Amino acid sequence: MDGLLAVTDLEVGFATESGLARVLDHVNFRIGRGEIVGLVGESGCGKTTLARAILGVLPANSARIGSGAIDFEGRNLLDEDTASLADDVRGRQITFVPQDPFSSFNPVFTIGAQIDELMKWKSPAAEHGGGMRRYPRARRRADRERVLELLRTVQLPDPEAILRKYPHEVSGGQRQRLMIALALLPEPKLIIADEPTTALDVTIQAQILKLLRRLATDRRVSVLFTTHDLGTAYEICDRITVMYAGQEVESAPSDEFFAAPRHVYTTRLLQSLPSREHGISGIPGQIPGLVEPPSGCRFHPRCDSASAICRAGRPGVTVVGPDHLVRCYHPVEGGAGEAAA
Amino acid sequence: MRALVLTVNRLAWFVPTLLGLLAITFTISHLIPADPIAFIAGDNATAEQIAALKAKFGVDKPIPVQLWNYVLGVAQGDFGVSLYTQRPIVDDLVGRLPATLELAFVSIVASAILGIPLGVLAAVRRNSWLDHALRVFTVSGLAIAAFWLAILFQLLFAMRLGWTPLQGRVDGWGPDVITGFFLIDSAVAGDWGVFRDVVAHMILPAVTLGFPAMATVMRFTRAGVLDAINSNYVDYQLAMGVPHRVVIWRYVLRNALIGTVTQLGLILGNLIANAVVVEAVFDWPGLGLYAVNSILQSDYNAIMGFTLVIGAVFIIANLLVDVTHGLIDPRESH
Amino acid sequence: MATFRFLLRKLAADRTAALGALIVVLLVAVAIAAPVLSTHPEDVTEFHPPERLLGPSGDHYFGTDRMGSDVYSRILFGARITISIAVIAIGVSVLIGVPVGLVAGYYRNWASDALMRVSDIFLAVPQIVLAIAIAQTLGPSIENVILALSATYWPFWARLVYAETRSALNETYVEASIALGASPWRVMLLHVLPNISSSLIVRTTIGMGGTILTAAVLGFLGLGPPAPSPEWGRTIAESREFLPEAWWYATAPGLAIFLVVMGFNLLGDGLRDILDPRTRRSTDG
Numbered sequence: 001m002d003g004l005l006a007v008t009d010l011e012v013g014f015a016t017e018s019g020l021a022r023v024l025d026h027v028n029f030r031i032g033r034g035e036i037v038g039l040v041g042e043s044g045c046g047k048t049t050l051a052r053a054i055l056g057v058l059p060a061n062s063a064r065i066g067s068g069a070i071d072f073e074g075r076n077l078l079d080e081d082t083a084s085l086a087d088d089v090r091g092r093q094i095t096f097v098p099q100d101p102f103s104s105f106n107p108v109f110t111i112g113a114q115i116d117e118l119m120k121w122k123s124p125a126a127e128h129g130g131g132m133r134r135y136p137r138a139r140r141r142a143d144r145e146r147v148l149e150l151l152r153t154v155q156l157p158d159p160e161a162i163l164r165k166y167p168h169e170v171s172g173g174q175r176q177r178l179m180i181a182l183a184l185l186p187e188p189k190l191i192i193a194d195e196p197t198t199a200l201d202v203t204i205q206a207q208i209l210k211l212l213r214r215l216a217t218d219r220r221v222s223v224l225f226t227t228h229d230l231g232t233a234y235e236i237c238d239r240i241t242v243m244y245a246g247q248e249v250e251s252a253p254s255d256e257f258f259a260a261p262r263h264v265y266t267t268r269l270l271q272s273l274p275s276r277e278h279g280i281s282g283i284p285g286q287i288p289g290l291v292e293p294p295s296g297c298r299f300h301p302r303c304d305s306a307s308a309i310c311r312a313g314r315p316g317v318t319v320v321g322p323d324h325l326v327r328c329y330h331p332v333e334g335g336a337g338e339a340a341a
Numbered sequence: 342m343r344a345l346v347l348t349v350n351r352l353a354w355f356v357p358t359l360l361g362l363l364a365i366t367f368t369i370s371h372l373i374p375a376d377p378i379a380f381i382a383g384d385n386a387t388a389e390q391i392a393a394l395k396a397k398f399g400v401d402k403p404i405p406v407q408l409w410n411y412v413l414g415v416a417q418g419d420f421g422v423s424l425y426t427q428r429p430i431v432d433d434l435v436g437r438l439p440a441t442l443e444l445a446f447v448s449i450v451a452s453a454i455l456g457i458p459l460g461v462l463a464a465v466r467r468n469s470w471l472d473h474a475l476r477v478f479t480v481s482g483l484a485i486a487a488f489w490l491a492i493l494f495q496l497l498f499a500m501r502l503g504w505t506p507l508q509g510r511v512d513g514w515g516p517d518v519i520t521g522f523f524l525i526d527s528a529v530a531g532d533w534g535v536f537r538d539v540v541a542h543m544i545l546p547a548v549t550l551g552f553p554a555m556a557t558v559m560r561f562t563r564a565g566v567l568d569a570i571n572s573n574y575v576d577y578q579l580a581m582g583v584p585h586r587v588v589i590w591r592y593v594l595r596n597a598l599i600g601t602v603t604q605l606g607l608i609l610g611n612l613i614a615n616a617v618v619v620e621a622v623f624d625w626p627g628l629g630l631y632a633v634n635s636i637l638q639s640d641y642n643a644i645m646g647f648t649l650v651i652g653a654v655f656i657i658a659n660l661l662v663d664v665t666h667g668l669i670d671p672r673e674s675h
Numbered sequence: 676m677a678t679f680r681f682l683l684r685k686l687a688a689d690r691t692a693a694l695g696a697l698i699v700v701l702l703v704a705v706a707i708a709a710p711v712l713s714t715h716p717e718d719v720t721e722f723h724p725p726e727r728l729l730g731p732s733g734d735h736y737f738g739t740d741r742m743g744s745d746v747y748s749r750i751l752f753g754a755r756i757t758i759s760i761a762v763i764a765i766g767v768s769v770l771i772g773v774p775v776g777l778v779a780g781y782y783r784n785w786a787s788d789a790l791m792r793v794s795d796i797f798l799a800v801p802q803i804v805l806a807i808a809i810a811q812t813l814g815p816s817i818e819n820v821i822l823a824l825s826a827t828y829w830p831f832w833a834r835l836v837y838a839e840t841r842s843a844l845n846e847t848y849v850e851a852s853i854a855l856g857a858s859p860w861r862v863m864l865l866h867v868l869p870n871i872s873s874s875l876i877v878r879t880t881i882g883m884g885g886t887i888l889t890a891a892v893l894g895f896l897g898l899g900p901p902a903p904s905p906e907w908g909r910t911i912a913e914s915r916e917f918l919p920e921a922w923w924y925a926t927a928p929g930l931a932i933f934l935v936v937m938g939f940n941l942l943g944d945g946l947r948d949i950l951d952p953r954t955r956r957s958t959d960g
Binding site: 057083085086087090091092095096098100103104105107108109110117122166168182 | 576
């Protein structure tokens with residue numbers, strides 16, 4: 001699968017009262033064309049920060065980007081000026097499905113008005129650049145047709161009526177369907193979905209995930225999907241990357257990931273899967289602080305297999321199978337996770 | 342639809358609330374059997390003269406009868422006769438209302454025109470020197486006694502510098518009264534000399550009244566914009582690459598203004614309270630000055646009339662604020 | 676006590692709130708120590724006409740007034756009047772308004788509706804308008820200013836407490852204790868009142884500033900304590916006929932009002948940030 005996006009060696013810190021928190025510590029991550037990749041980890045592991053870094057919307061006053069590159073179709077997004085990114089990449093080639101569909105709509109505008117506003121800037125027919133320009137009537141009409149068609153595609157009943165409604169007048173599941181439709185409308189190459197189903201109840205979660213998977217596959221759109229829930233990731237992802245405390249620790253195609261995990265942390269995650277309503281539990285020890293993280297491998301204080309070398313230096317990437325990478329000095333032998341899968 | 346029901350419901354309470362206000366003011370003004378009649382009649386009046394005066398003003402009857410008569414009168418637009426001007430109070434009030442409305446209107450519009458953009462700027466450049474300077478400004482605006490500010494302005498700009506007139510609404514007779522709003526009347530007459538004079542007279546009182554109003558507008562706009570900037574919908578818009586400018590001035594401002602609109606009642610209440618003393622200081626011939634003169638003359642009927650009219654204006658204004666709020670905030674109607 | 680210390684620590688950390696607290700503490704200190712701090716304490720009642728309208732000097736920091744009395748000393752004593760009016764007026768209106776709001780909020784019957792309607796009528800006009808009417812009827816004195824302010828301010832507390840009580844009654848733990856048979860008084864005093872105490876503390880602090888301003892307006896209109904009281908509003912009114920020459924006469928008392936009101940407002944804003952989590956903004960998430 002040829003590459004669409006490659007994050008290399010990315011370092012992002014946040015200024016906090018107690019010092020600089022190293023939220024992303026030389027992270028590598030990639031996503032191929034048409035590929036659906038799950039970015040999995042506990043809250044605070046840096047997956048949302050990575051997603052926001054790719055979108056270019058880290059909080060300007062507290063985030064510090066140290067080193068690294070975000071390569072998107074041959075251009076390094078970190079080198080480019082923010083205004084041109086906002087115009088050309090963000091909302092066009094890369095779109096976004098937010099975590100909370102309840103509060104991500106502006107409560108005082110109708111849904112139609114908000115979609116119009118977005119389409120004015122981001123419809124595939126919209127020209128680039130320009131200030132507060134007008135929205136030509138012909139394009140508006142054409143865009144409106146595309147919107148209605150897509151709303152039907154995401155299985156929203158009576159799209160015309162929904163466009164006239166205010167956000168609080170439609171259900172949470174419908175709002176998230178709208179968000180997915182909005183993410184697809186600009187015909188992007190990559191959709192970044194940041195825990196898109198956590199705010200929904202379980203039955204609706206499954207529907208939304210299937211919908212996202214089907215639409216992305218049909219249109220050959222890549223999806224970066226962050227979640228803390230391995231079960232969710234298993235349902236829709238082609239490949240899964242696990243993050244722990246600001247570093248990626250393992251990356252593998254979904255089937256292999258569940259069949260033969262190689263990082264100790266991954267095996268623990270899989271073992272804790274049955275109790276998934278409690279989140280990730282049953283791993284002794286605590287998530288380390290990011291201001292003064294542990295030396296060497298960040299997981300070593302909680303790892304049974306840890307040795308002196310784990311405390312001394314950070315493990316490099318080991319290729320353990322086709323498209324299967326792990327950062328560990330003592331990878332688990334293949335097959336250890338079979339019980340869980 | 343529900344907004345309409347609410348409005349009708351509020352309208353239905355308009356008359357009972359005014360009646361209640363009337364009862365309260367009547368009770369207040371008859372708490373102490375003070376004797377304004379003796380005050381008018383003078384020290385040398387005979388018993389017969391006083392009795393005649395009492396009959397004229399209707400204060401010779403028992404209090405409940407007086408209240409009833411008063412309510413009947415008010416229902417017919419008759420607030421009684423001023424003990425001081427000896428004219429029907431309704432005429433006095435109606436004659437002075439435009440002066441107060443014109444001043445209040447200019448102050449509110451000016452404070453909104455200046456206060457809203459400054460509030461947005463303060464929020465967008467949070468913790469910059471501009472934000473801090475504007476905060477000092479808002480805090481002062483809400484802590485300063487309006488009558489004192491009025492006097493300071495007079496002292497500096499009228500007495501020392503001579504840039505503006507000291508007091509009054511216009512030199513000489515002013516424009517021919519059409520609407521009673523001198524700015525409009527002089528403009529309609531094409532008399533730009535008078536228009537300039539009216540503006541010159543209005544600057545100090547309008548700034549005095551507008552300062553606290555502007556401080557409130559700025560404060561709530563800033564808070565509203567900050568709330569909106571930190572909201573998920575703004576985050577979403579920015580993540581989708583909608584230009585920052587568009588997000589702030591189109592999305593954020595509308596949400597922020599809802600908060601400011603809900604404070605309009607408070608702003609108006611302050612404005613009315615301040616108008617009483619500011620008009621007194623600037624000798625501005627409006628309702629406030631009338632009320633102050635009535636107080637000095639112990640003119641109960643006039644004070645009651647003033648209270649009722651202000652109450653009615655205030656209730657109607659709050660009603661309009663609610664309706665506006667319902668119109669710009671769709672969540673309100675559900 | 677632990678919560679009090681928590682409050683102090685938080686206040687000290689917030690520079691503007693700390694400034695407000697400092698001003699308020701200074702005001703109280705100045706009011707108490709007025710006889711010691713003032714340079715001419717006897718000038719509250721004594722006149723020295725030959726020394727009238729002297730400009731600021733080493734002997735008269737803020738000059739002298741129309742009677743030749745020391746403006747600085749009179750302002751210090753004026754602080755006593757301002758504090759007593761504001762504290763007593765707020766105290767009385769809270770003592771009336773809070774129980775009214777609690778009871779009306781707890782019992783949902785015609786009587787509670789009627790009580791709220793009455794307070795709505797009071798709230799239908801700006802406070803100053805009714806306060807002027809009352810103070811005018813009763814005649815100029817400190818007691819009457821307090822009466823006028825309390826009589827027009829209690830509905831504000833009743834409304835506030837009523838709304839807070841209604842929402843507190845929807846809290847699960849309050850519903851539970853009612854279901855378990857707790858008496859109304861127990862529920863109101865042990866559950867509802869503590870629930871609304873933060874918001875009461877914040878509102879009383881900000882209310883102090885507003886009340887001081889309103890009291891000054893009454894004084895300015897001649898409805899406050901009569902001459903020769905050193906009340907600040909009255910002093911400003913007296914000074915007007917000696918402008919622009921005797922600028923200090925008008926400036927000093929207004930500055931005093933401004934400082935004190937700002938102190939209470941800053942402190943109130945600071946307390947709100949600390950105590951009222953609903954107005955605190957969440958920046959994470």
